[in-house]
Amino acid sequence: MPKFFGTPDGVKVGQFFVDRRELHELSVHRPPQSGISGTGREGSDSICLSGGYVDDEDHGDYILYTGQGGNDRNSGKQISDQNLQSPGNAGLITSGVKGLPVRVVRGANHKSPYSPPVGYQYAGLFTVTSYWVEKGMDGFDVVRFRLDRIAEQAALVASANPDPDPAFATATVIRRIRDTALSRRVKAIYEDACQVCGTTVSGIGGRTYSEGAHVMPLGRPHLGPDTLDNILCLCPNHHVQLDIGGMVILENFDVAVSATSQAFGSLTFKKQHTLAPEFASFHRALWLAL
Amino acid sequence: MPKFFGTPDGVKVGQFFVDRRELHELSVHRPPQSGISGTGREGSDSICLSGGYVDDEDHGDYILYTGQGGNDRNSGKQISDQNLQSPGNAGLITSGVKGLPVRVVRGANHKSPYSPPVGYQYAGLFTVTSYWVEKGMDGFDVVRFRLDRIAEQAALVASANPDPDPAFATATVIRRIRDTALSRRVKAIYEDACQVCGTTVSGIGGRTYSEGAHVMPLGRPHLGPDTLDNILCLCPNHHVQLDIGGMVILENFDVAVSATSQAFGSLTFKKQHTLAPEFASFHRALWLAL
Numbered sequence: 001m002p003k004f005f006g007t008p009d010g011v012k013v014g015q016f017f018v019d020r021r022e023l024h025e026l027s028v029h030r031p032p033q034s035g036i037s038g039t040g041r042e043g044s045d046s047i048c049l050s051g052g053y054v055d056d057e058d059h060g061d062y063i064l065y066t067g068q069g070g071n072d073r074n075s076g077k078q079i080s081d082q083n084l085q086s087p088g089n090a091g092l093i094t095s096g097v098k099g100l101p102v103r104v105v106r107g108a109n110h111k112s113p114y115s116p117p118v119g120y121q122y123a124g125l126f127t128v129t130s131y132w133v134e135k136g137m138d139g140f141d142v143v144r145f146r147l148d149r150i151a152e153q154a155a156l157v158a159s160a161n162p163d164p165d166p167a168f169a170t171a172t173v174i175r176r177i178r179d180t181a182l183s184r185r186v187k188a189i190y191e192d193a194c195q196v197c198g199t200t201v202s203g204i205g206g207r208t209y210s211e212g213a214h215v216m217p218l219g220r221p222h223l224g225p226d227t228l229d230n231i232l233c234l235c236p237n238h239h240v241q242l243d244i245g246g247m248v249i250l251e252n253f254d255v256a257v258s259a260t261s262q263a264f265g266s267l268t269f270k271k272q273h274t275l276a277p278e279f280a281s282f283h284r285a286l287w288l289a290l
Numbered sequence: 291m292p293k294f295f296g297t298p299d300g301v302k303v304g305q306f307f308v309d310r311r312e313l314h315e316l317s318v319h320r321p322p323q324s325g326i327s328g329t330g331r332e333g334s335d336s337i338c339l340s341g342g343y344v345d346d347e348d349h350g351d352y353i354l355y356t357g358q359g360g361n362d363r364n365s366g367k368q369i370s371d372q373n374l375q376s377p378g379n380a381g382l383i384t385s386g387v388k389g390l391p392v393r394v395v396r397g398a399n400h401k402s403p404y405s406p407p408v409g410y411q412y413a414g415l416f417t418v419t420s421y422w423v424e425k426g427m428d429g430f431d432v433v434r435f436r437l438d439r440i441a442e443q444a445a446l447v448a449s450a451n452p453d454p455d456p457a458f459a460t461a462t463v464i465r466r467i468r469d470t471a472l473s474r475r476v477k478a479i480y481e482d483a484c485q486v487c488g489t490t491v492s493g494i495g496g497r498t499y500s501e502g503a504h505v506m507p508l509g510r511p512h513l514g515p516d517t518l519d520n521i522l523c524l525c526p527n528h529h530v531q532l533d534i535g536g537m538v539i540l541e542n543f544d545v546a547v548s549a550t551s552q553a554f555g556s557l558t559f560k561k562q563h564t565l566a567p568e569f570a571s572f573h574r575a576l577w578l579a580l
Contacts (some may be wrong), residue, residue, distance in 0.1 A: 006471065040495075084495060097497045098477075099469035168509055170516075171468040174501075175526075178461040179389035181296065187388075201527050202547065204535030204577060205330075205374060207387045211464075219458055226460075236465075236526035237491050245494030257492065287494060 003038060003045040005100050006125065006170070013124040016116060017105075023048070028122050029105045036068050036088025043100045044091030044128075047147075048120070050107035054078070055136045055144070057221075058112035063104070063126065064221055066136065067092065067143030078138035089143045096128030097244050099174030101150060125150045127172045130217065130243070132286035146221070175240070178219075183212020186231045186273060194235035195267045196247075196255055201235055211239045215249065216279040229276040232267070245287045249280035259284050293328060293335040295390050296415065296460070303414040306406060307395075313338070318412050319395045326358050326378025333390040334381030334418075337437075338410070340397035344368070345426045345434070347511075348402035353394065353416065354511055356426065357382065357433030368428035379433045386418030387534050389464030391440060415440045417462050420507065420533070422576035436511070465530070468509075473502020476521045476563060484525035485557045486537075486545055491525055501529045505539065506569040519566040522557070535577045539570040549574050 007013065008027045023029040029046040031037050038044030049056065053066035054077060067089035070080040084090055095102055104123040106115045114123070126147040136142035150172050192200045192210035201209040213234045216224030224230055234242065241247040247255050253275065254263035267275070297303065298317045313319040319336040321327050328334030339346065343356035344367060357379035360370040374380055385392055394413040396405045404413070416437040426432035440462050482490045482500035491499040503524045506514030514520055524532065531537040537545050543565065544553035557565070 005474075090495070093494060094497060097493045097499055098474065099467070100474070168468060171470045171508065173466050174469045175465060175467040176463050177389070177465040178458060179464045180461045184295075184388065184390070199527065201530050201534075202536040203387045203531070204383060205380070207384060207534070207536075209387055209530055209534060209536075218461065236530050237489065240491050240499055240526050241493070244491075244497070244499060246492040246497075246499075 003042045005043070005045050007103065007122075011122060013122060015122045017120040017122070019119065020048070023105060023120055028103060029120075034068065034088060036091060038091025038095070039087040040084075040090025040094055042091065043094040043098055044088060044102055045095075045100070046103035046105065047092070048105040048107060049110040049112070049115075051109035051111055053142075054138065055142055056110075058106075058110070058114055059220075060114050060149075062129075062146060062148045062220075065092075065145045065147055067145065070140055070142070078136045078140040078142060081141040082143045083141075084143070086143075092128050092145050093131050096131050096145070099127065099172055101125040101127060101172045102147060104147065104149075123149070125172070127174065129176075131245075132222075133288055134286075144221075175243075177211055177239075178214075179212060180218075180226050182226055182228055183214070183231050186212050186228060186233050189270050189273050190233035192233070194238055195232050195269070196234060196238040196265050198268070199235040199237075209236075210234065211236055213239045213242055215242070215275065216282045217243075222282075224279065224282070227276075229274055230279045232275065242283075248284045248287060249275070250284075251277065251280070253280070259288065293332045295333070295335050297393065297412075301412060303412060305412045307410040307412070309409065310338070313395060313410055318393060319410075324358065324378060326381060328381030328385070329377040330374075330380025330384050332381065333384040333388055334378060334392055335385075335390070336393035336395065337382070338395040338397060339400040339402070339405075341399035341401055343432075344428065345432055346400075348396075348400070348404055349510075350404050350439075352419075352436060352438045352510075355382075355435045355437055357435065360430055360432070368426050368430040368432060371431040372433045373431075374433070376433075382418050382435050383421050386421050386435070389417065389462055391415040391417060391462045392437060394437065394439075413439070415462070417464065419466075421535075422512075423578055424576075434511075465533075467501055467529075468504075469502060470508075470516050472516055472518055473504070473521050476502050476518060476523050479560050479563050480523035482523070484528055485522050485559070486524060486528040486555050488558070489525040489527075499526075500524065501526055503529045503532055505532070505565060506572045507533075512572075514569065514572070517566075519564055520569045522565065532573075538574045538577060539565070540574075541567065541570070543570070549578065 029048045037046045055066040057064040069082040069086040129148045130146045192208035213232045253267045255265045256263045319338045327336045345356040347354040359372045359376040419438045420436045482498035503522045543557045545555045546553045
């Protein structure tokens with residue numbers, strides 16, 4: 001049967017489950033063993049955190065999650081590279097690109113202050129806000145995901161927001177554009193014209209719109225710097241493409257779909273602005289094994 | 291001197307002020323009388339809520355704010371239409387398009403549970419997440435703004451988030467793309483090709499990306515329905531343009547920069563999908579007097 005995305009009827013955020021059989025029967029997490037449910041074609045509808053991967057980090061509202069494959073079942077250590085072919089990894093990437101909500105379940109074996117003492121707990125819906133490749137603690141390539149909890153749903157703890165917007169209760173956020181004083185300066189230098197295609201998106205009364213794109217991503221875990229030489233002025237279309245792995249910046253500042261494919265364009269620069277090559281190189285590495 | 295955007299050094303979120311003179315001297319809200327500081331060219335850097343407008347609604351984390359002009363200073367009632375020419379209105383729209391943070395100050399005369407008992411209180415930075423025209427309670431056109439509090443700053447009340455991301459502490463969110471099960475269905479019908487320009491944004495491994503755009507906006511105050519006939523499949527560029535008032539949908543489903551300008555394109559439809567004309571008409575009315 002096709003994957004169901006979202007919280008199943010009758011299941012509550014915070015609900016406890018005795019075992020994986022019960023998770024399966026109530027359609028919270030259906031695979032009997034795998035940590036990730038889903039495929040590249042359909043997307044991934046749920047993950048179950050159960051302590052299998054040394055690189056996982058659980059921050060409660062967001063999780064840095066390791067993809068599947070290449071680890072030793074007994075020790076949890078990586079013994080070979082991970083890749084995109086694993087259906088779970090491909091599924092989570094599709095969920096990220098398509099904005100599909102992912103059910104997250106924590107098991108007692110998952111090392112985190114948010115884990116239940118026994119059995120499993122349904123933590124609610126998360127979105128895959130980014131994904132990339134890195135060297136794991138054990139020296140092999142791992143596919144990594146950042147999942148952020150969808151804010152507008154029943155809280156596990158009391159919420160500071162007294163008045164959530166009801167229309168958003170079943171909606172996920174698929175993009176958050178972060179804007180800083182420096183990204184505003186870059187946008188002003190280019191007068192909102194995209195450095196890839198020259199497009200300027202127009203708004204009311206002749207106003208123009210563009211986005212400041214951090215090439216080495218801001219925020220955990222990358223913690224790219226908020227500096228002029230890490231920011232490009234892009235139209236929303238090329239900003240999305242940069243963020244979801246559909247565009248990399250080559251050494252000569254041409255742009256291409258991947259590091260090994262032919263350039264489809266070239267970044268335009270004004271003399272007050274440049275991009276530091278190390279940030280373009282960091283960004284290329286994020287997509288290398290994908 | 292040019293406008294300063296952000297919280298001035300030495301000023302704290304939640305800080306109290308005796309009077310407007312003190313707000314002026316500490317650069318929290320500089321105009322001696324006006325509720326909005328700023329101009330269309332520079333953007334608006336601060337607003338002061340002080341009970342002047344009957345249509346204001348304060349929900350704490352977000353505020354539905356009435357633009358300036360057309361009201362009787364004594365009664366607070368509207369006595370004529372508002373328009374874009376007022377520098378404050380033009381300034382807040384520019385802040386919305388450019389993602390500029392706006393300081394919000396509440397005065398004791400502002401009718402809201404969040405107002406201070408006497409004097410003024412600095413409520414922190416907000417972003418202008420939307421703006422439009424509507425008939426106010428007194429029957430005249432008013433320019434309205436929705437301002438949302440920027441989440442990643444010192445909280446007025448204790449926060450449920452134990453671990454905010456430090457890189458976002460000085461960043462504002464300028465776009466949040468909401469995704470629902472129905473917007474995913476519309477995107478699937480069009481296979482991620484924009485109904486305006488046919489563009490498909492590409493991601494990693496041949497994946498494609500598009501956005502479901504609610505024509506009558508979701509969420510407060512419009513509360514547009516989450517139904518197939520209120521959603522278009524658009525590329526990010528045309529979605530932004532629809533949201534910031536740079537594109538309206540005419541009666542014949544052509545698209546144009548404004549209701550009175552010449553069409554620059556036409557919506558493409560597949561037979562499983564249509565747009566209800568009343569939502570296109572509601573959306574046109576949002577921008578009519580701007």
